[in-house]
Amino acid sequence: MLLYSIKRLFAGIVTVWFIATATFIAMHQVPGDPLMNDKAVVPEIRKNLQQKYGLDKSTTEQYFIFMGNMLKGDFGISFTQQNRQVNDIIRDHFPVSAALGLLAIFFAALGGILFGALTALYRNRLPDIIIMFLVILGISVPSFVFAALGQLLIVNLNSFMGQSIIPVAGWGSFSHMIMPALVLGLGSMALLTRLMRSSMLEVINEEYIKTAKAKGLSPLRIFYRHQLRNAILPVITVLGPQIAAITTGGFVVELVFAIPGLGRYFVQAVQQLDYTVIMGTTVFYGAFLVLMVILVDIVYGFIDPRVRIN
């Protein structure tokens, strides 16, 4: 198990290095000049800006400087926010995205597992049809529509009640999180429901379920001990990457609900060609994703002894 973990970790580090290199190359291939702004500047000022950000050196040289600094955990200063460290941006805004994302994943996992199991148990009957219809909606409708609808719902609720029950947007308390987390988790919830349903359907027809029934176990006990536990594996598999995806920020949801999360910086950096922030957020996201995948592999062992290596 330990050797396996170390192997996975090493593979993970190589993956992160690859992500960083690929992003670096791709970023420098994007046409456009990160130092240009609305107002044109005299060549001397440009030269100074280039020096400040090390853009006066060759791309290869920049790459090695970047790699060296990355090993030290230093991503440099943002291009757009000229006196903020990229590390500060990640440190300030990742916890916000993470808190929101965890709540969203909580909603998604709870709903996905519950609804998925339900649809399988009531296969081709009314609950199944209704839920699967909603699932298709949840997967196909983009999140900005849900975000706008969710916010409109709050506005109408508040005006109906005559006072602000739930905040329309902003950040700072638990009540600020509920609607954005629901919206953010909706897509994942739909995905997990479908996964859970198909996996559950497989399990239901297994011989050991028949055995359990024949033993005279209560349906609840069969559901919890035999069906759920066996069916949940594929869900756990996708949960890892989903956690990474959601906790690093849903740009649209953060925009609509005015949430100071990392997603906004991630997208804006690309739009503004903010080299240092692009690298910082991408490498951070990549590393986080890799870590979650490794964790999921390890968690497998706890749930299913058959997966345990050695």
Next chain:
Amino acid sequence: MKLLLVTLYTVFCTVFTALIAAPVAAETAEATNFETQSITIALSQEPPQLNSMKATDTVSNFILPHVMEGLLRYDRRGKVVAGVASRWEVTEHSATFWLRKNALWSDGKPVTAHDFVFAWRNALKPVTASEYSFILYPIKNAEEINQGKMDHTMLGVTAVDDYTLSIQFARPIGYFTKLAAFTTYFPVREDYFTSKGDQYAAEATDLLYNGAFRLTEWVHGARLKMVKNETYWDKAHVTLNQINISYITADTRARLNLFIDDKIITTALNGETYKDALNERLRIRSFATGSVFFLEYNHRDNRPTRNVNLRRAIQHVFDADEFVNKVLATPGNLPGESLFPVWVQGVDSKFRKEYPPTIIDVNLDKARHYLELAKQQLGVARIPPLVLLVGTAPTSAKQAEYLQGLLKEKLDLDIKIDVQIFKQRLAKMTSGDFDIVSAGWSPDFDDIMTFGDLLASWNLNNRGRYNNPEYDRQVKIAMNSLDPKTRMDAMAIIQKIIHDQAVVLPQYEQGIIYLMHPKVRGVVRRVVGADPDFTYARIIQ
């Protein structure tokens, strides 16, 4: 399985406890509070930084004039009035400002002439790399210092004593007082700046204030708070105690929702939210931003748009009225008739009243005649497809498609639309990789010259590289004269050149529509300076 659940449960509990207990307690302030005289607003983005010497964007230029003050400032009507300086004298070659003794920094120390000398020198140092340093160029030696040809101590500004500032000009300048109110001209205290190093203006606690308000809170990406500055010399005229910037989002619909929920006092509307606001029966106001949008042609050698008759052909099919009413289709925009917008001051009244621009007649026969001439001169049977460079905003696409359709239908001209993200569009504009680019210009200061020198051959913002010695000559006349009549006459010639040579094609003067809380009075909308300006705002019962 149990272990997993327990772990998950523990994680959630920890996170939520941390969140609820965190000092970022929910601030559900209402839009207005009469008792405390406080307002809440939203910003579209957070200021990238608040260093007045380096500020370039609209958000910084909104916050900074609220918390800092230059030698002069703008009053309610947009006139330049006394700020830190209580009186001043401007001659052809120099200016003297006498500072008031009761102008204080937020730490209680007086604002002195040395603070201005330091700020201006520092903004011009090449190592500072300030993008707005050009605005200091009327001061003697400023340009040379900025280009690294001279030491910053050679700048033509001296602190005669703590309260007297003397300035030598590089050229006679008739509008220096209007520049003195600009952000880049704000004072910075040397000892404080040095003590902060790279951190200067990075956080609310890393900046000194001498304006009507102080910044007391700045949570990046989330919120800022400005409170009345008790050390401000003119605090008697400031009613508002607190400006909460509680939301930062670029989503106009989210801001409209916040407005409807009575959480913010004002928000701008776009084409979509405008209809929602109408449905809600909200009172919609409009305001002319003072910016002009135009099609800029590429005048470089190998481009077909260098041909004046091709430009004239396009000029005679473009109907600015139709463009404003059918394509932009939100109230407040004016059809473009000149590079100089309607608000620009002339000799005694508005420039456009004193020197009305030639109205372009939309005439298809004339347009076709010019197009034939252009084809002959270019020696082609058909004009090659023209590249129209535009930005990524949804409205830009709509405008570009309208032009594409118009020119195809009327003149059988092919337009290739090139949509590019901001930085790439700028790169292409600078390198000249376009035939026509959809561009705009926002004024920096309240003088016609902020538009006038835009197409001068030496101006780096002249992206089409238009080069006309006569245009340059007129700009120099207007730059070097103090006589309003001479200056405006020169600008009138420039206006005529732009029309006759179809140098650029004015499309519209930008207007925005917005909502304002009915209980808030005294908010000033400005073409130059902080916009909106809440300095004199107050809340009625």
